[in-house]
Amino acid sequence: MDSSWTAVGLPIALGIIMLGLGLGLTVADFRRVVGYPRAALIALGCQALLLPAFCFGLVVALDLPPALAVGMMLLAASPGGTTANLYSHLFGGHVALNVTLTAVNSVLAVVTLPVIVNLSAAYFLDGAGPIGLQFDKVVQVFAIVLVPVAGGMALRARFPGFADRLARPVKILSVVVLVAVIAGAVLKERENLADYFVAVGIAVLIFNVVSLAIGYGAPRLAGVGRRESIAVGMEIGIHNSTLAITIAISPTLLNSTEMAIPAAVYGLVMFFTATAFGYLVTRRRNRATIPV
Template sequence: MDSVLTQVFLPVALGIVMLGLGLGLTVADFKRIVVFPKAVLVALVCQVLLLPAVCFGLVLLLDLDPTLAAGMMLLAASPGGTTANLYSHLFGGNVALNVTLTAVNSVLAIFTLPLVVNFALNHFLSGTDQIGLQFGKSLQVFAIVLIPVAIGMFIRARSVDFADRMQRPVRILSVVVLVLVIVGTLVSEKDNIATYFADAGLVALLFNVLSLGVGYFLPRLAGLDRGDSVAAAMEIGIHNGTLAIFIATTLLASTALAVPAAVYSIIMFFTAAAFGYLVRPARSERAEPALES
């Protein structure tokens, strides 16, 4: 991908996405862990531990190309995207739980994502020049994720009305940005795009369906109600593709590593909608806890 895109546009794009996340967060969203302790714990176990393990097993089972396999692991380690909140709302999920999970996952990913990515690079690409996410690059992830979120939270703390007015245009801009990032990634690899879709399309689809299924059915088995389970499914099944593409193309200097995230980001919008329709709560179950501050 062109250096202007990776060095200028992509960091700005990710900053907009994370700023939009921050505009919808307050300190109370982190404190809400004590309101949904079981739901948060179950969802985090699925997101942080189970999902990378499922992805690892899947790429081994399908004997995926090593670069694409490492790219899938990068995607699996990325936190949920802000779109998860919208999908949860549309299909009767507990949006308050989504907001809390997105907030907590975004912070945890700063520490867990480098571990998973370095493991994947060492396992699948040990014979290449990939050096992984060392301390300096991990600090860049920390900065590009948390600083815009903190700015957004600060803006909300100073003016809730302004933050509320800005959330919708920033969310729309975030979707536009994601589409542009995906298109830019795929265009930069246009000579290999058919091969990448042939190689990564199936694994991305299977991983997405498995992520949604794990995110929904394990919470149900753990005794959570349908609304909480829908929220967990959307959080776990909808990833922050912009972050994964940023890390691949900017910090790891590999557009090929970003292809699985780009392919997944296209697929997930359709599969998440279909899955949400299938498991949406009955009308009588759709009462949603208030997003108290």
């Protein structure tokens, strides 16, 4: 992925996406986490520690090729995205908690994601030496991810009406740019897609299902309410595959199409697994409310 179109298009696409996220956030979104400390701490602990540890064990057990293994770890380190918020809304989760978790996770990922990716690369890419998100890459991720979010929040705080009007066009623009860039990447690798799906399909499916189960089950075991647990389940179970793909194939970051394959496959699988998960937890809730 060394074309100038990819090099320029990917950072722009991610920057626009993060700007759109910032336009929908306020400082109050971060303060909401105080109202749900148990659910938030469980979610953040699962995201930062438990899921990467499980993913590491999974890729070792399945003996994935090194680049695909690092790609899986990149996916595990990626926070939830706006799709998690949507699914939470559709299946009765606490959307305000989702927004807070997405925001906090996105900020924490600026630190945790480079650490996890570099440790994974050092283990799986034997002899390759330090690669990827070193200090200069952390600065780049900070600039591409956090600065647009902060800019969008500042714009919303100063001009809320304008921010509301701008949110939809920005979201549409980000989708158009991103689809164009990723379509070019997919076309370049179209002959290998079937092989890649076979290579990581099982790993992605297991990781996705376990992520959803942990995200919902851990807070429920800790006594957290059902709505909040659904929110955590969606947040932990639906990772931001777009962010993982962008970091993987961007020439200024990891510059590896193969590392993007797990996130690309995950981006397709998660729609079906999240729907099934939402149906199951909603069905259980409905059964619990039926009088006997």
